[in-house]
Amino acid sequence: MENVAKRIKTGSNVLIGTHNGHFHADEALAVHMLRQLPTYASASLVRTRDPAVLATCHTVVDVGGEYDASQNRYDHHQRTFTTTFPGRPTKLSSAGLVYMHFGRTLVAQKLQQNEEAEGVDVIWRKVYESFIEALDAHDNGISAYDPDALAAAGIEKRFSEGGFGLGAVVGRLNPNWNDVRPSDPVEAQAHEDTHFEAASKRIGEEFDRELDYYTKAWLPARAIVHAAYAKRLEFDPEGRIMVFDGLSVPWKDHLYTLEEDQKVEDKNKVLYVLYPEKPAPDAKWRIQAVPVSKDSFQSRKALPESWRGARDSALDEICGVPGGVFVHASGFIGGNKTYEGAKAMADKACSF
Known part of the structure; x- marks a missing residue:
């Protein structure tokens, strides 16, 4: 030894x-x-x-x-x-x-x-x-x-x-x-x-x-995502838009699990997630395209190509929604000054 x-x-x-x-x-x-x-x-x-x-x-x-x-x-x-x-x-x-x-x-x-x-x-x-x-x-x-x-x-x-x-x-x-x-x-x-x-x-x-x-x-985010997912039909009849009230949380894993457990068809999967940048009444809002998987750079449905890289008034003119802040060059995320504006962007993006 x-x-x-x-x-x-x-x-x-x-x-x-x-x-x-x-x-x-x-x-x-x-x-x-x-x-x-x-x-x-x-x-x-x-x-x-x-x-x-x-x-x-x-x-x-x-x-x-x-x-x-x-x-x-x-x-x-x-x-x-x-x-x-x-x-x-x-x-x-x-x-x-x-x-x-x-x-x-x-x-x-x-x-x-x-x-x-x-x-x-x-x-x-x-x-x-x-x-x-x-x-x-x-x-x-x-x-x-x-x-x-x-x-x-x-x-x-x-x-x-x-x-x-x-x-x-x-x-x-x-x-x-x-x-x-x-x-x-x-x-x-x-x-x-x-x-x-x-x-x-x-x-x-x-x-x-x-x-x-x-x-x-x-x-702790799990219950919040479940609640937002349960309300998604209030924002889009096909369930393609999910909204967080007040603050975003880590949502991707929980969303994928919910859709898998419920065997959701591709046409009814969430495409865009809306959330405020901070928990304040005057906060700007983000619209984020859901990735095809947690670590993927590819979106299920990226924001329209014509919007990408545009900011402020130029974005308003292109997408027809006032209050635009930006859309990323890859189309995975964008912003608007209000919830109403972000929601209108999401509605339009769904129809492209």
């Missing part, structure tokens, strides 16, 4: 184990998530591949060749491993495994609700799809798009995305190959562990922000 006495903190009965050497985003996040739970709040960490040392650990992630939640073993590298998150197709990494087993507790803890509450399940699934799944795919070498299908279609990448995916953010915190390292093995490992701790903190900050957003902003 290797000498780890100099490498771990004392005073804690809980020891988390993961592998040493080059680290990845999945185990860095797995360790962070565990540390947010009361059981692991004061846990020590050892990074090793020594089976004898790992056997002394309370919980082991991303190493050891074993997945057994009853024994707190969460590795995914064994040949027989095929586990996925409920309802999702992507094979899990250590981050996905830890989140699958402990994520509900993390969400409930943040919401200060029972784990059986509806909102807990909604956010548990949403955070996996929006954040964790990308890490699982990255660590398992799974592309977001089928490479063969892209090649067959002749689709080429137009530019570099800058390498700022979640995996790359953690990967660049590894020591460089030519960094000077201590000659003493224990000191060298401690030096490497310092880099890992920085990486775990970094990816953990992103996870914490994601969880904060979905618990504090996204979930």
Whole structure:
């Protein structure tokens, strides 16, 4: 057994184990998530591949060749491993495994609700799809798009995305190959562990922000979007215009879910969303075209081409609605000085 006495903190009965050497985003996040739970709040960490040392650990992630939640073993590298998150197709990494087993507790803890509450399940699934799944795919070498299908279609990448995916953010915190390292093995490992701790903190900050957003902003918006969606026929007989009274909220995810759940036909899907720029009586209003998907730059029905790039009186003359402020050059959003003006723009855009 290797000498780890100099490498771990004392005073804690809980020891988390993961592998040493080059680290990845999945185990860095797995360790962070565990540390947010009361059981692991004061846990020590050892990074090793020594089976004898790992056997002394309370919980082991991303190493050891074993997945057994009853024994707190969460590795995914064994040949027989095929586990996925409920309802999702992507094979899990250590981050996905830890989140699958402990994520509900993390969400409930943040919401200060029972784990059986509806909102807990909604956010548990949403955070996996929006954040964790990308890490699982990255660590398992799974592309977001089928490479063969892209090649067959002749689709080429137009530019570099800058390498700022979640995996790359953690990967660049590894020591460089030519960094000077201590000659003493224990000191060298401690030096490497310092880099890992920085990486775990970094990816953990992103996870914490994601969880904060979905618990504090996204979930409270759900009821508001549902109410606006239920009233959409008051503004357009085909339900193509949705209006928020007083203030806009994060609406895209909730809208897509409502339409999917209700199996809405394309002709009756929402095309434009109206909302004030700020919660004030004299606020200007925005008209936003609904994208074809959450992250798409393509709109279901962009504002008319003849309006695009026009502003103020020039826009009034072109579209025939007074009070125009602007229409973006791509047609995904526009503005008017009043609700009545924005609504008239939406009515006209629907008829194009």
